[in-house]
Amino acid sequence: MTKNINYISAIKRQGLLYGAIVRSDIPSGTIASIDLPDFPKDIFIISSKDIPCSNAVKILNTTLPLLASETVNYKGQPILAVFAPSSEAAQSAASYIRINYTDTEKLQLKFGQEFDDPNQTQESSTIASDKKPDNPAPALDHLTKTVSTEILKKVITWGNPDKLFAEADSIIEQTYITGPEKSPLTAPTGTLVEYINDKLIVHAATQWPFHVRNVISEVCGVPKRKVTVYQTEYHPTHDEKLIYPSIYGALCAVAAMKTGQPTRLICSEPSYRPESAITRKTALNRDHEPLAEIIEIQVNIGAYALFAEEMIKQIAAGAAPLYDIEGIRMTIRLLSTPTPPRHHFRGLGFSSAMYSAEAHASHITMLTQSNPLVWRLKHLKSSKSRPADQTKIKYALLKELLENTAQRSDFYRKHAVYEMQRQKQQNLSPFFRYARGIGIACGYGISGFSRVFSEEKKHAITVILEANNAVTVSLSIFEPEAEKIWKIIISEALGVDTSHITIEYGDTAHVPDTGPDVLRREIHHISNLIDKCCDSIKSQRFIKPLPIKVKRGFKLPGNLETKRQLFSGLSWGSVIVELEIDTITLEPIIIGAWGSFECGRIFRPEKLASALTKSLHEGIDRCGGAQVRSGSQPVIDVFIKEVDTGLPTSATETAYGLIAAAYTAAVSQALNNQAASLPFGSGDILKILEHGSKM
Amino acid sequence: MKISCKINGKTTVFNTYADKPLVLLLVEDSELTSLSPGCGKGSCGNCVVLLDNHPVLACMVPAFKIRDKEITTYEGYAKTRFYNDVARGYEEAGVKPCSYCMASKTLLIESVIHENSAPEVDDILDMLSINKCSCIDEKDLVKIVETAVKYRRRRRVRRS
């Protein structure tokens, strides 16, 4: 591990070439020609023709081109890379290159327009409007402002929802939209590659070093053992540093092999969250109890379907309601659009799906005039029809967390007062009236990928108990924040002082592959593997001579679909948000957010509290749109339930997802109108005022 | 353009473009490792350095403005005895900035103490608001600064 180097930009090399990427400036078309001026000899251009082996970046079952060669599928798609002796020269040279396109007619169409392309084939038929007879759900096109193509569909059914709908006394329907969201450009991603003695030495700010290695190996036609990747500091605010390091690394590697000089590429490229439109229809009986639900989910995944299968699993898990329900039919459609590919961004859609489930529960309670907390306490229970592979919900724990949060926030009293105000249905004139609301949500968060993740390799970590009673752990996840947890686990298990424990990151040549499902697993799953290694060492200690070396990996048994729940390392939470609509500025002002969480065993309570607080803040920013934080910060109160045994789990995604549902419920109460989209800010409030309250 | 300045007490001469942002100069053309370019346009607040003991965002300062000036980065500051006051503030508050914003937040805290020996809560939050990372709650930030101020005062009293 290059421990002393923090950032790629800090690595200096003689003769270093700096890279810049030339990207498409249209969403869809064919590259007709590329105008290249006469560059001096020290400026190098890398196009798809320069790629030695495969012009492809393979991500599990999906392949996307490293550089576009003929067609362009989204705006911003890389077409060329330029390398020059300085970053200024590279960017300047890139600005002189002109790309000429044809076939640009297949461009964005506004929602409602007929799409009539004679070249359209059956395979790529589009869902352009809701005129498609068998597509009852609103199209995502109005959200993405472009045409979409369905590329994957899955239907999940349990119980007999049609029969239950036929018996229903009333039906409640609402569509929940999570709009476009891109990661803030806070920390650029970079790679640096050297080609020395037929070997490629790579430094990359990556969470997935083995993927960087594999992509470079396939693109350059170099055996994997001749590609070594060192991780440097990265800041994966939303786990988005998965794909880009591999792409930049491959471009740098091609350039390094072509020029014989070290090459570096640093870019600030945003990541995009998959937008979704989730329509939920719930059948209720005469006592307003839910019987069945039909859920139509459409997700925009951009130009390429990255992690598509896993995305469906996560969305299905998140969309399944927590309340007792005997029948469900869930249809999930992944739609491709000529926009940048969406990928892992605070998960793969689980939190958006859970947002819809919890927001819908609150919507049901508002329409049926029930207290949302009381309703949840009553209906949170196991359903007989729920399949075995669905997550085992800890209902008792959720109820406990709900009560805890409600007590700390004075939820019962506030909800009653605000409900009274809502029912008076007053207009939001600038003066003398207020609009406040309080919303509640509960649920769970997942960590990393599901168990049936299709990567076939067995990923492992190694723990060695040395002859001098020191311990060394080797793994390819660079996560210094989690080191302390791991050291405590080892110290307790083996009776070794934490100062004698070394966590070794190393490079891809020297540490085992800890896998792509590394995301979010560092806290729980790696801790789990370390625990298992320690158990094995304990069983061999005093029987075998030191050093004792143990390797443990993620096992992927055969067919898991029906036997065990899909996700492990769950965390549980409940969040309440109280807000007020400023009737002068029309801004939703968060008064307070209270959260109660259970995330397994806690090793660093202050660190966890800080991470949860940060997640809640970020969740608030996301809910309100353009930085709704008027005046001072809201009260953020976090409670973490202590658990003595077991392993820690990550809860930041739980907080982030639940706050959205609680916020939506609070805004809906304040406005007496269902707020069902994220972000929901001042512009949306104005629209409701103009059209009047609806509930 | 040749530009001479002092970085962490050491005289440095850059041969660079006049309008190159200081953050890129420090990141690309110097031996420093604590700085990352961040957003590059003044919105993340994560590239704070001290320019003649005043906090600036390095991405907002062009090269031509640093001629004959003294620049202190986190690496240089962390070696000074003043850093201990801030470190104790973190320790007593029981919370530290994350690795992403540690450098900037620390220098901003130092700036608060340096500018004002008895800062009010508003002054503290005003100075620190430039850094947008929300890893530390406002009340914890205030606690850290107030503790650091206490130790700085003691240091000043001892010296006098």
Add this chain to the structure above:
Amino acid sequence: MYEGVKAAAVYNPSSLTELTLLRSRLPQALLWAGGTAIMSSIRVYPASDGIDIIFLGNVQELKKISRSERYLEIGSQVSIEQILKVGQHILHPVFARACRESGSYVIRSQATIGGALGIDTLSLNVQTALSVLDSQVEIRNPENKKNRSQWIPVRRMFSRNRERNTLQPAIITKVRILLEEGDFEFFKTVGEPYLAPEEAVIISVFAKYNLPAISEYRFAISFPLYGIFRSREIETAVSSNDLPLDQRDVIRIIRSLREDLQESTFTISPLQQERACRVFEYALHHMNSQSIK
């Protein structure tokens, strides 16, 4: 044809005379004050064309603050933070608040009053606040052969149809603010003018009254992307009433404002329009309540 990286040329005048001469030679050069607006804009470094930069920070005559009985005069290169420090007891509350809310301490220490007035891409706090005060800017126009400076009211920096006036190639040298006491001053920023200028609104109000009559009422509403909205008719409509304003008068005034905004050349969003009307109404009621204390 590839021409390589074109380096920017930076000129560092140290006196006003030198600056004026340079400006006449390079009328298209970028005037660089604090640089906060320039460095935070979407300009790409390196610039694709070599630019000329005239850095104003070393011109000593532009860094002075002086005060007479009637006026406060601030050199255009004085930072916003310095203005707040030096003028803390004498600044108009509307102007002080506009300065404080123009950014955090770090930004205010770098941004200058001349730069804040000279931004032609966004209309922000300082412009809005100075529009309602009896303030003037001194400009030096290098095209003026006699090289004389000229004072123009800040209000007139924005033309009748509410577009921004650019002063190119003139240089702002000083800002003069009349030290008059107002009976009511109000300043509010709604939204985030930098991050979301298409939704933000900035309002400033300055009024004097001799109860119950309103002797003077001035307001300015800034829509950052479009400019500053002023209306003599609405100002007259307010000042022709006695305090406290009657609710019917308030409604009538707001209706006029709404119509005026709709007819203006600004293509503001419905949200901005609504915010402008609501905050303006709030300011009227605030003035009412203050007047009866």
